[in-house]
Amino acid sequence: MMETPKTDEKQEIHPMENLLRMDRMPHIWCPTCGIGLAVTAFTAALEKANIDPNTVSIVSGIGCTGRVAGYVKLDSFHTTHGRPIAFATGIKVASPKTKVVVFSGDGDLMAIGGNHFIHAARRNIDMLVVCVNNFIYAMTGGQVAPTTPLAAYATTSPYGCVEPPFNIPYLAESSGAVYVARWTTLHIRRLTNSLTEALQKTGFSVVEAISPCGMYYSRINRLGDGLDMMRFYHDNVEIRHGEDTKNLDIGFQTKIICGKFVDRERPSYNERYNQWLSEVKTAGRHSKGQKGSKK
Amino acid sequence: MKADPRGVLTGVYYIDGDVAAGYGALAAGCKFVAGYPITPSTEAFEAICHRGPQVGAVFIQMEDELGSISAIIGATWSGVKTMTITSGPGYSLMQECIGFGAMLETPFVLLNIQRGGPSTGVPTKTGQADMMQSRWGSHGDYELIAIAPESPQEMFDYTIKAFNLAEKYRCPIMIMSDECVGHMTEKVVIPEADKIEVEPRRLYTGPAEDYLPFKPEPDLVPKMAKAGDGLKLYITGQTHDERGYPVKDAEYKSKYGRRLVDKIRLNKDKIIELKEEGTDNADVIVVSYGISSRVAIKGVELAREKGIKVGTLRLVTVWPFPDEKMSELAKKAKAFVVPEINYGQVVYDVARCAHGRANVVLVPHGGAGVHNPNDIADAIEMAAKEDKKIEGLIEFKTRLEKSVFEGGFKLKE
Numbered sequence: 098m099m100e101t102p103k104t105d106e107k108q109e110i111h112p113m114e115n116l117l118r119m120d121r122m123p124h125i126w127c128p129t130c131g132i133g134l135a136v137t138a139f140t141a142a143l144e145k146a147n148i149d150p151n152t153v154s155i156v157s158g159i160g161c162t163g164r165v166a167g168y169v170k171l172d173s174f175h176t177t178h179g180r181p182i183a184f185a186t187g188i189k190v191a192s193p194k195t196k197v198v199v200f201s202g203d204g205d206l207m208a209i210g211g212n213h214f215i216h217a218a219r220r221n222i223d224m225l226v227v228c229v230n231n232f233i234y235a236m237t238g239g240q241v242a243p244t245t246p247l248a249a250y251a252t253t254s255p256y257g258c259v260e261p262p263f264n265i266p267y268l269a270e271s272s273g274a275v276y277v278a279r280w281t282t283l284h285i286r287r288l289t290n291s292l293t294e295a296l297q298k299t300g301f302s303v304v305e306a307i308s309p310c311g312m313y314y315s316r317i318n319r320l321g322d323g324l325d326m327m328r329f330y331h332d333n334v335e336i337r338h339g340e341d342t343k344n345l346d347i348g349f350q351t352k353i354i355c356g357k358f359v360d361r362e363r364p365s366y367n368e369r370y371n372q373w374l375s376e377v378k379t380a381g382r383h384s385k386g387q388k389g390s391k392k
Numbered sequence: 393m394k395a396d397p398r399g400v401l402t403g404v405y406y407i408d409g410d411v412a413a414g415y416g417a418l419a420a421g422c423k424f425v426a427g428y429p430i431t432p433s434t435e436a437f438e439a440i441c442h443r444g445p446q447v448g449a450v451f452i453q454m455e456d457e458l459g460s461i462s463a464i465i466g467a468t469w470s471g472v473k474t475m476t477i478t479s480g481p482g483y484s485l486m487q488e489c490i491g492f493g494a495m496l497e498t499p500f501v502l503l504n505i506q507r508g509g510p511s512t513g514v515p516t517k518t519g520q521a522d523m524m525q526s527r528w529g530s531h532g533d534y535e536l537i538a539i540a541p542e543s544p545q546e547m548f549d550y551t552i553k554a555f556n557l558a559e560k561y562r563c564p565i566m567i568m569s570d571e572c573v574g575h576m577t578e579k580v581v582i583p584e585a586d587k588i589e590v591e592p593r594r595l596y597t598g599p600a601e602d603y604l605p606f607k608p609e610p611d612l613v614p615k616m617a618k619a620g621d622g623l624k625l626y627i628t629g630q631t632h633d634e635r636g637y638p639v640k641d642a643e644y645k646s647k648y649g650r651r652l653v654d655k656i657r658l659n660k661d662k663i664i665e666l667k668e669e670g671t672d673n674a675d676v677i678v679v680s681y682g683i684s685s686r687v688a689i690k691g692v693e694l695a696r697e698k699g700i701k702v703g704t705l706r707l708v709t710v711w712p713f714p715d716e717k718m719s720e721l722a723k724k725a726k727a728f729v730v731p732e733i734n735y736g737q738v739v740y741d742v743a744r745c746a747h748g749r750a751n752v753v754l755v756p757h758g759g760a761g762v763h764n765p766n767d768i769a770d771a772i773e774m775a776a777k778e779d780k781k782i783e784g785l786i787e788f789k790t791r792l793e794k795s796v797f798e799g800g801f802k803l804k805e
Contacts, residue, residue: 118626121637151622156466167626167638172619174469175628176462177492183459187466187474188619190452191424195470195620213462216455370450377445386442 116140116150118170125164129323131282131308132162135229136169138285138306139200142292153196154188156181158205160236161310162229165200179209182217185224193367196296197224203244204234207263211243218272218301223365225295225302228265231310232347239313246349250317258349265305267342270359275300277342277359281307281330284355291357300365307353320350393592395419395552397585399447405580409547409573412580413477413503414439416551418447419582421590422501423472425451426463431515432571433479433505440477457482461489461502468498469627471618473555473593475501479571480509483522484529490564491530492629494652497606497614499558499593501551503567505574508759518571519759520682521734526566527711533649535656537663538566538711540682544578550708556591557663561655562613568710570733572683572762600624604634606648612655660712667706668717674703675726676775679718679742681707683762684731691731691768698769700776710738718745727775729788731755731763736785743785751778753786756793764791 111117117140126132143150150171157166159178166173176184181199189197199206206214206228217224233251234240241251241258244265248257266277276298278291288306295302307330309315311323320326330353338356345354364372376382399418407415414436417425425444427437437451444451454460457478464474478486483504493500506522508514522529526538537557541550547569554565596603596615603623606614614634617623630638631645639648656663667685671677676695680688685706695702705721707714718741722728727750730739735756743752755771757763771788778786 152620154470154619167628170624172469172623172625173627174466174619174625175630176465177488177629180458180462180489183454183462184466186452186454186459187424187426187463187468188470190450190463191467191472191474192470192618192620212455213459216459374445384442384445386438 113137113140116143116170118168121168124168126161127312129309129311130161131231131306131323132165132229134282134285135227135288135306135308136165138288139227139292140169141289142296145289145293146296148196148296152194153198154185155198155200156185156188157199158201158210160202160205160234161231162200162202163205163236179205180213181205182210182213182224182226186213186217186222189222189224190366190370199224199226201228203228203230203232203265204242207265208243215268215272218269218274220366221273221275221300221363223299223301223367225292225304227292227304227306229306229308230265231308231314233310233314235310235313239317246347249349252317262347264342264346265303266345266358269303270342273301273363274303274359275361275363276302278357279305279307279345279355281334281353281355282309283327283330284334287355294357294360299368300363393590395585395588395590396421399449400582400585400588401443402582402584405582406577407544407580408435408575408577409541409544409569410435410505410575411439412544412547413551413567413569415443415582416548417475417501417555418443418449419548419588420552420555421473422475422555423449424464424467424474425449425476426454426460426467426474427451427477428454428457428460428482430479430482432507432574433477433503435574436477436503436505457485458489461486461493464500465489465493465496465498468500469619469625471620473499475503477503479505480507480513480515480522481511483525487525487529490536491532491534493564494530494534494536495629496627497562497652498564499562499616501554501558501565501567503551503569506568506570514760516571517760518683518733518762520570520684520732521737521759523568523710523732523734523737526568533653535653536564536566536711537561537656537709538568539708540568540710541573542682542686543573544576544580547573548580548582552588552590556589559591559593560613561659561663562616563656568682570683596623605636606632607634608651608655612651612658656712663709663712664714665708666714666717667708669704671703671705671721671725673701674724675701676729676772677703677705677721677725678729678731678768678772679705679707680731681710681738684733687763687765688731688768690765691763691772694765694769695772698773700772702772707738713741715745718742719747722746722750725750727751727753727778729753729755729768729771729775731757731768731771733757733759733762739785748781748783751775751782751786753788755788755790757790767791
């Protein structure tokens with residue numbers, strides 16, 4: 098471990114230091130990657146939403162964004178590939194007072210973990226899902242993802258992606274999410290605001306954060322580095338709050354529509370469960386299961 | 393600690409093994425069960441869905457087995473005792489997260505009602521062919537504990553024991569039952585709560601800043617923690633140091649990875665449970681577990697009627713394997729006879745420990761049924777008559793195999 102230089106000067110501290118594991122720095126993300134910005138927005142939102150960090154569990158899967166849980170000073174769980182939402186479901190159902198956040202990437206949440214995503218939305222498990230979408234599997238070196246735009250290149254789509262991508266907000270809304278927003282990591286204040294709102298919401302909330310991958314996605318597609326991608330966002334993002342999520346497909350280097358699309362009320366899983374349980378206890382609800390007979 | 397009376401459905405029941413295991417979980421203080429329906433384990437999950445809400449346990453039927461096991465690991469880290477229930481294909485799907493649970497040193501119980509495999513196999517009938525999977529199924533080095541009950545009463549009793557072992561050794565516990573025991577209906581006595589001993593979670597109680605989630609106590613098992621206590625846990629499936637922080641150098645991999653196997657291997661005398669009978673002067677010892685040990689009782693009886701000196705060793709816990717005991721018996725007996733409902737799994741560990749000192753006879757069974765006790769008796773007789781030391785495994789030709797492969801295919805003998 099490095100020794101801290103002794104100095105009388107006041108050390109500058111990172112404004113988010115109380116929410117970050119400074120002893121884990123430097124992080125592994127590449128220069129011009131957007132994940133760090135998404136983390137900054139999230140930590141700022143946590144403060145803005147005035148949530149006691151001791152009550153928050155953050156769950157990540159595998160991949161570049163999967164490392165987020167390990168850099169944030171909360172109860173951090175770095176789980177198996179695709180399973181953070183299922184893991185988080187266990188936490189939330191067994192311990193309803195915990196504030197649960199799933200912070201993971203598009204490959205983790207939409208491909209291998211896609212089933213858990215739609216089912217947690219259907220159940221309306223009270224959790225915030227932050228999906229950092231960089232259009233590619235970056236940790237493994239740039240393979241095609243279920244979010245890669247049609248015709249975009251990746252190492253496993255060397256002739257251009259042949260499959261249409263998921264429209265994440267549309268999938269989230271149709272599966273039952275109560276809050277759905279999309280921003281790029283350029284829109285750091287708007288992203289922070291959405292995360293703050295989503296943290297205060299009860300139910301399954303999804304915030305998609307489109308992030309540059311300056312190392313793999315932009316290189317193989319000749320898009321410059323992360324900064325060039327930020328410039329692209331600047332010139333090509335259109336903010337349309339309340340836009341029908343059907344219209345949010347992302348093409349290769351086409352316009353990206355951002356905004357808050359869904360903000361609605363549905364009873365959460367825990368709310369329904371508690372209601373149901375109180376009926377069981379007051380004998381207003383009977384079991385149809387008849388297992389075992391007493392001798 | 394005594395069981396919480398809320399979960400203990402004291403009484404005398406006539407129920408099947410699946411249901412008994414479900415009631416055992418509730419008695420042990422299980423508060424969260426996630427599962428996915430799969431034959432022949434479904435009745436255990438149904439029993440919990442029916443009784444759980446009445447006794448303060450939450451259940452959720454997940455979208456798949458991957459979700460079920462992930463959810464119980466999450467729930468365990470939020471502070472409760474948990475279980476999942478599965479069989480065959482579901483067990484295969486859970487393997488990755490069994491290793492994840494072992495890596496995170498997460499206490500939980502997995503009830504596997506084994507059925508005929510591979511793949512879909514014979515879903516409604518029995519098998520014991522997941523035994524090696526329960527030991528080596530997930531990638532990487534780890535050790536687990538596997539228990540094989542042989543009756544509905546044992547399904548109740550050993551489910552409680554499984555929960556206790558999980559807390560004691562902070563690791564996943566496999567209850568390796570099978571369709572036959574799961575669907576066997578017998579008398580089950582559920583005692584009063586104050587007669588049931590349960591192991592509480594060994595939670596860390598010191599100052600938050602000093603907590604190291606993977607710092608071992610003298611018994612090599614670290615104190616457990618839960619989310620929400622301000623400990624700022626960092627829990628990862630990556631190889632990690634005592635803080636939980638990822639490490640990747642060979643030195644660290646050895647330093648921190650080794651304990652996952654050592655905490656079971658070095659504590660195995662306290663973990664292993666065997667039932668041994670008549671082995672002292674035995675020429676032949678029948679080594680069995682689960683339903684096969686019950687079938688073997690008749691086979692042993694038949695052999696004894698012929699005057700053969702037979703002893704039995706029943707592996708109540710199959711993993712960790714009782715190496716020393718088996719080696720010691722190999723010095724005394726002429727042969728081991730191992731009936732299991734597979735084409736040879738646990739028998740290889742018996743052979744390893746016999747080390748050429750005693751012959752080892754496998755009585756195989758392809759599944760979808762149990763052994764004919766006459767086969768076990770004949771195998772014992774054959775082993776008793778054999779005076780030569782025979783290298784390698786001896787495979788006994790059962791009546792079923794003969795009828796299928798030699799005497800022409802017949803449904804019934």
